[in-house]
Amino acid sequence: MTQTLSAPPAKAVSKPAGRPRDGLSYSVYLIPSTVLFIGVILVPFVMNIGFSLTKWDGIGSPKWVGLDNYTKLLSDGAFWSSFAHNVALVIAMAIVPLLVGLVLASVLFDVIAKRFGPRTTAILRACIYLPQVLPFAVAGIVWAWILAPDNGALNAVLKAIGLKSLQEDWLGDPKLALYTVMGVLVWVQIGFPLVVFMAGLQRVDPSLYEAADIDGASWWRKFWYITIPQIRPEIYVVLLTCTVAAIKSFDKVFILTRGGPGGATNVPAYYSYQNFFEKTQVGYGAAIATVLTLIIVVVMAVLISRQNKAEEADS
Amino acid sequence: MSSISVKRGTSAAHRRTPGAWAVLLALAVLAVVMLLPFVIITFNAFKTPAEYSSHGPLSVPKGFYLQGIKDFWNRVDFGAKLVNSLIISGSVAVLAVILSVLNSYALGIGRIKGRVWILVLFLLANTMPQEVLVYPLYFLSKKVDLYDTRLSVIIIFTAIQTAFGTYLLSSVLSTFPREILEAARMDGAGRFRILWRVVVPISRPTLGVLFVFFFIWTWNEFFLPMIFLISNENQTVPVALGVLQGQKMMDATMTSASALLGIIPAVVFFLIFQRTLTRGITVGAVK
Incomplete structure (x- = not known):
């Protein structure tokens, strides 16, 4: 009975005879999650692939169309531009925060903590980390209002300091909107790498730096030859989690721009939502979501294998 | 943390060179920029709509006007x-x-x-x-x-x-x-x-x-x-x-009031959990 319920794990321990001491009875602990995962993740995932092979408005009965939705995707300009925007979000949520976070973390750790004490360091770190704990729905409201064209705070500041000519419709101008969204995302994201890298720096052996000091190495040389190689595991963790999060972005776009103006900030996650619930083209939405999943899995596999190679090269 | 505080006592103050002060200043400016949106929101959440329309979003509120927050609270049954x-x-x-x-x-x-x-x-x-x-x-x-x-x-x-x-x-x-x-x-x-x-x-x-x-x-x-x-x-x-x-x-002051009500629980959790959180990120990072 337990064996049939916990199908995948039970298969994994298919030779209990060889290991009478362990094996079967531990896999009992996986049963509740197995049931939950089959219902909430596995079955819906397979159903979604099924939907993607049909034309369906969500109400009547789905009509089988084979791979039509996928071939339609290939020639859909809106789909391709949504992916280009996704690359911009990866830059704003992973690349820029990673680079800035590295410099900030080592400056805080090296200069501020050693000369101004841990309290000052903790306060500065908390200020920079704070946007991370806000629900983006809330941070988005704040920014949408600051960036509003008529009475927004940013335009009011520009007017107050005599730079009226720089006033813009930050989120409403198709040429600007994507850059504005990127700026907001950098503000949201930067605290995460900072905190992770600072934690990583604490396990670096201080004698490495002392030896470099004796050799008269400059701050940049120490940063490049000691700090970065030493916290490489953290750099990979940040790169992986931030990249995946950026590709999955939905709420940022939903709150700030709804993909607009004119699709200028649309991303695949939002595009699939539009097809599911606004255009009721369920089959097409499901195809977008499936491709999005595939891309995330590929990106993850590439990053993880690079990390493994780098670790092997090290040892 | 402990290793830092050990080193600190000896000669920390001596090493506060002008360069170090400049770095501190730059980071302080960054911290203020990070917090600025929160400050602006808090200012405007306590303004009357009339005060907002005559003085704009950047003025310091003249008093503690709570009606906007109360209105929003009741309207959405917060x-x-x-x-x-x-x-x-x-x-x-x-x-x-x-x-x-x-x-x-x-x-x-x-x-x-x-x-x-x-x-x-x-x-x-x-x-x-x-x-x-x-x-x-x-x-x-x-x-x-x-x-x-x-x-x-x-x-x-x-x-x-x-x-x-x-x-x-x-x-x-x-x-x-x-x-x-x-x-x-x-x-x-x-x-x-x-x-x-x-x-x-x-x-x-x-x-x-x-x-x-x-x-x-x-x-x-x-x-x-x-x-x-x-x-x-x-x-x-x-x-x-x-x-x-x-x-x-929503008008501008009510938007600010709603954002402030959304920020408060997050900041409260942040303060309660900060220690655990920092420790936890370390656990996650090292795997």
Whole structure:
């Protein structure tokens, strides 16, 4: 009975005879999650692939169309531009925060903590980390209002300091909107790498730096030859989690721009939502979501294998 | 932290060169820029609409005008939204910690065969975009009469958070000292007893960290709760605020009031959990 319920794990321990001491009875602990995962993740995932092979408005009965939705995707300009925007979000949520976070973390750790004490360091770190704990729905409201064209705070500041000519419709101008969204995302994201890298720096052996000091190495040389190689595991963790999060972005776009103006900030996650619930083209939405999943899995596999190679090269 | 404070006492003040002060100043400016949006919101949440329209968004408020906040609170029944968010995030955090412990006991300590592949499956489940699950879940939840209930969201996020928790906790428990387990076994403790009386108490700090993560992540979720909680009385705080924002029905001061009400719980959690949180990020980073 337990064996049939916990199908995948039970298969994994298919030779209990060889290991009478362990094996079967531990896999009992996986049963509740197995049931939950089959219902909430596995079955819906397979159903979604099924939907993607049909034309369906969500109400009547789905009509089988084979791979039509996928071939339609290939020639859909809106789909391709949504992916280009996704690359911009990866830059704003992973690349820029990673680079800035590295410099900030080592400056805080090296200069501020050693000369101004841990309290000052903790306060500065908390200020920079704070946007991370806000629900983006809330941070988005704040920014949408600051960036509003008529009475927004940013335009009011520009007017107050005599730079009226720089006033813009930050989120409403198709040429600007994507850059504005990127700026907001950098503000949201930067605290995460900072905190992770600072934690990583604490396990670096201080004698490495002392030896470099004796050799008269400059701050940049120490940063490049000691700090970065030493916290490489953290750099990979940040790169992986931030990249995946950026590709999955939905709420940022939903709150700030709804993909607009004119699709200028649309991303695949939002595009699939539009097809599911606004255009009721369920089959097409499901195809977008499936491709999005595939891309995330590929990106993850590439990053993880690079990390493994780098670790092997090290040892 | 301790290693820093040890070094500090000796010559910290001597090394506060002009360069170091410049670095401190630059970081202080950055910190202010990071906080500026919060300050502007707080200013405008306490202004009367008349004061806002005559002095604009940047003036310091002349008094503590609370009517805007009260109006917004009553209009969206904010107290009920807070309760919904607390119920959902709390239940998910408790259930997901329990399931993560059970899974990791089998994978990290039991080391059952095929554990690497099972972990890969959990990791995949965690990285999947929610869009790939949303329509089937929407369809199924209507079939089983769970659509537009808080329970549906609790079940879904318990699965999603458990996927991450299992991945993290399994690697933590795989380094659990074998001697302790062996000693408990000698004393005649069964598997469940060892889990409950030995593994759980010793891992309590990590479990606390997981609880905090799950709670805050679930609290901040927007997409699936927006799809699944359509009626007013079931909505969470982010969903209520996000949906109102989309309707563009609020004036500037009420927008600020709503944002301030959304910020306050997050900052409160942040302050309560800060220690655990910083420690937890370390746990996650080192894997």
